[in-house]
Amino acid sequence: MKTIELNQPVTAANDKDAELLRASLSDSGLLLINLMSAAGSGKTTLLSRTIRDLKEKVNIGVMEADLASDVDALSIEALGARSIQVHTGGCCHMDAFMTGEALAEFDTTDLDLLFLENVGNLICPAEYDTGAHKNVMILSVPEGDDKPLKYPLMFEKSDVLLITKTDVLPYFDFDLDAVKERVLHLNPSIRIFPVSAKTGDGMDAWEAWLQGSLSAGEAHA
Amino acid sequence: MKTIELNQPVTAANDKDAELLRASLSDSGLLLINLMSAAGSGKTTLLSRTIRDLKEKVNIGVMEADLASDVDALSIEALGARSIQVHTGGCCHMDAFMTGEALAEFDTTDLDLLFLENVGNLICPAEYDTGAHKNVMILSVPEGDDKPLKYPLMFEKSDVLLITKTDVLPYFDFDLDAVKERVLHLNPSIRIFPVSAKTGDGMDAWEAWLQGSLSAGEAHA
Numbered sequence: 001m002k003t004i005e006l007n008q009p010v011t012a013a014n015d016k017d018a019e020l021l022r023a024s025l026s027d028s029g030l031l032l033i034n035l036m037s038a039a040g041s042g043k044t045t046l047l048s049r050t051i052r053d054l055k056e057k058v059n060i061g062v063m064e065a066d067l068a069s070d071v072d073a074l075s076i077e078a079l080g081a082r083s084i085q086v087h088t089g090g091c092c093h094m095d096a097f098m099t100g101e102a103l104a105e106f107d108t109t110d111l112d113l114l115f116l117e118n119v120g121n122l123i124c125p126a127e128y129d130t131g132a133h134k135n136v137m138i139l140s141v142p143e144g145d146d147k148p149l150k151y152p153l154m155f156e157k158s159d160v161l162l163i164t165k166t167d168v169l170p171y172f173d174f175d176l177d178a179v180k181e182r183v184l185h186l187n188p189s190i191r192i193f194p195v196s197a198k199t200g201d202g203m204d205a206w207e208a209w210l211q212g213s214l215s216a217g218e219a220h221a
Numbered sequence: 222m223k224t225i226e227l228n229q230p231v232t233a234a235n236d237k238d239a240e241l242l243r244a245s246l247s248d249s250g251l252l253l254i255n256l257m258s259a260a261g262s263g264k265t266t267l268l269s270r271t272i273r274d275l276k277e278k279v280n281i282g283v284m285e286a287d288l289a290s291d292v293d294a295l296s297i298e299a300l301g302a303r304s305i306q307v308h309t310g311g312c313c314h315m316d317a318f319m320t321g322e323a324l325a326e327f328d329t330t331d332l333d334l335l336f337l338e339n340v341g342n343l344i345c346p347a348e349y350d351t352g353a354h355k356n357v358m359i360l361s362v363p364e365g366d367d368k369p370l371k372y373p374l375m376f377e378k379s380d381v382l383l384i385t386k387t388d389v390l391p392y393f394d395f396d397l398d399a400v401k402e403r404v405l406h407l408n409p410s411i412r413i414f415p416v417s418a419k420t421g422d423g424m425d426a427w428e429a430w431l432q433g434s435l436s437a438g439e440a441h442a
Contacts, residue, residue, distance in 0.1 A: 039259040039343040039372060040364025067344065069370045090374070092313060092344040120371070122260040123288065123313040123342050142363030142386065143261025149290045150341070151260060153311070165363065168392050 014128050018096035021103075021131030031214055032114050034094075034132035036154060039120030041140040042164050042197060044072045047115055049197040051081045053207055058214065061111045063102050065094045065119050072117060082111065093124035096131040112214055122147070126154035134213060136160040141174045148182035155186045160193065162206060167196040235349050239317035242324075242352030252435055253335050255315075255353035257375055260341030262361040263385050263418060265293045268336055270418040272302045274428055279435065282332045284323050286315045286340050293338060303332065314345035317352040333435055343368070347375035355434065357381040362395045369403035376407045381414065383427060388417040 025032050037043050044064075051060050061082040064073040073085035086102045088094065094102075099116060108114060116132060118125040137158040139147055142165060148155050155161065161183055163176065180192055191209060195202035246253050258264050265285075272281050282303040285294040294306035307323045309315065315323075320337060329335060337353060339346040358379040360368055363386060369376050376382065382404055384397065401413055412430060416423035 038261055038341070040262075040361075040368060042365075066371060068373060071367055071370055090344075090348070092342070119344065120259070121313070121342055121344050123311075123340065124345065127311070140261075140363065142361065142389070144263075146292055147261060149292055150287060152289065168363070168389070171389050171392050 014095045014097065017100065018129035018131040021096050021100050022133060025131070025133070028108070030108055030111055030114055031134075032099075032116060032130075032132040033134045033136055033210075034116045034118055034125075034130045035136050035138070036118045036122075036125045036158070037120065037138035037140070038122040038143060041120070041138045041143060043117050043120065043138055044075050046138060046162060046164055046195070046197045047117060048075060048079055049200070049203060050207060050210070051076070051079050053203060054210070055079070055081065058211065059110055059112045061106070061108060061114045063099070063106060063114065063116045065098075065102075065117060067091075067119065082107070088119060092119055092121050093128050094118050094130050095128040099130045099132075113210070122151045122154055126151075126157045134159045136162065138162045138164050139179070140165040141168055141172050145173075145175045145179045145182075148179060148186055152186050155183050155190070158187070158190055160191045160206075160209065163192065163194040164197060166194045166201060167199050235316045235318065238321065239350035239352040242317050242321050243354060246352070246354070249329070251329055251332055251335055252355075253320075253337060253351075253353040254355045254357055254431075255337045255339055255346075255351045256357050256359070257339045257343075257346045257379070258341060258359035258361070259343040259364060262341070262359045262364060264338050264341065264359055265296055267359060267383060267385055267416070267418045268338060269296060269300055270421070270424060271428060271431070272297070272300050274424060275431070276300070276302065279432070280331055280333045282327070282329060282335045284320070284327060284335065284337045286319075286323075286338060288312075288340065303328070309340060313340055313342050314349050315339050315351050316349040320351045320353075334431070343372045343375055347372075347378045355380045357383065359383045359385050360400070361386040362389055362393050366394075366396045366400045366403075369400060369407055373407050376404050376411070379408070379411055381412045381427075381430065384413065384415040385418060387415045387422060388420050 062076045063084050065086045070085045073083045076083040084106045135158045137154050193206040283297045284305050286307045291306045294304045297304040305327045356379045414427040
């Protein structure tokens with residue numbers, strides 16, 4: 001079998017904007033978490049459950065990036081959390097400049113934690129530093145256990161991997177141990193939390209990590 | 222809730238290359254089908270089943286586009302079908318120029334039908350005409366029934382929508398009728414086939430469409 005390489009340069013002009021944005025957020029004591037995944041992996045469902053579980057303890061806001069629709073921001077707003085919908089005009093990822101533009105329009109007063117729900121895409125968002133303090137990614141069980149082999153960059157760039165929809169593990173050929181091994185081979189320092197936002201299984205470990213990041217003052221790092 | 226628009230130009234310089242490539246394929250009587258979907262929706266599994274079902278009647282080849290790995294082309298080759306692995310060097314989609322480069326390296330002698338398995342991504346591939354005669358997309362049940370609302374372009378650009386993994390419908394909140402209605406609202410002429418490559422349910426209608434496209438001489442259109 002023949003294999004051919006089509007090399008394309010990837011822009012890195014975004015990195016300086018990201019450093020400035022991150023420093024500015026740290027100064028104001030706001031922790032920004034960039035949440036990435038393929039379309040359909042359940043980012044909004046995971047966020048909704050997290051907000052419901054933590055809202056008495058942590059003031060959480062959400063910036064919902066999407067190509068065109070408002071369905072995700074409406075879901076978050078229905079939970080009583082502050083949210084803003086960002087339309088990327090067809091663009092397949094958020095970068096630091098776009099994140100800064102969205103932040104300039106968003107009232108972050110009294111917020112402890114701000115999620116950027118990136119565009120649903122397992123590839124492009126991993127290439128652009130958004131200025132967030134932490135990158136968190138989702139791999140849902142139905143997507144398959146070969147994803148770390150096929151889309152390594154996002155696994156390499158993430159601080160946390162949430163393996164979601166674990167409630168449907170019995171119905172899919174998904175080898176959880178194999179995924180962990182593949183991911184840790186790419187990124188030995190990543191934290192891995194298998195969760196089901198539907199049943200609540202595993203959510204406590206993920207939420208403890210979030211609260212630990214807040215109390216450790218990650219935003220001031 | 223506030224909504225802000227971040228407009229970005231989308232390149233269209235690719236269209237002329239695509240027309241030339243399509244004309245050249247038509248001249249040689251080879252039908253090229255561009256298969257698109259999010260990562261993890263089961264493109265390779267669907268193709269593998271299709272090849273197994275049709276290989277006595279149709280000579281099928283596959284160009285597997287991926288960021289870096291060879292796992293999909295190896296799966297296809299194991300079925301005895303001719304395949305080539307295209308590494309996009311991190312690029313999140315195939316365009317007509319890249320498709321032409323891959324074709325130049327691929328022996329298409331005696332092939333009736335060639336699939337381009339595009340990079341797993343529900344967004345960017347829809348923006349680039351690859352030169353294919355038909356666009357076919359996959360939406361798998363676990364991805365959710367809101368995808369036509371959130372990623373409308375691919376649904377608008379596709380001739381066929383395969384709704385896959387229907388065997389797990391009982392385990393997900395997925396309203397098949399709502400999806401059909403949303404998709405037909407975006408694209409009234411799209412053909413929709415619900416299928417399970419695992420059980421074989423619905424594969425006959427999709428395969429009949431493929432054979433119909435071949436015998437109607439779509440490649441010569």
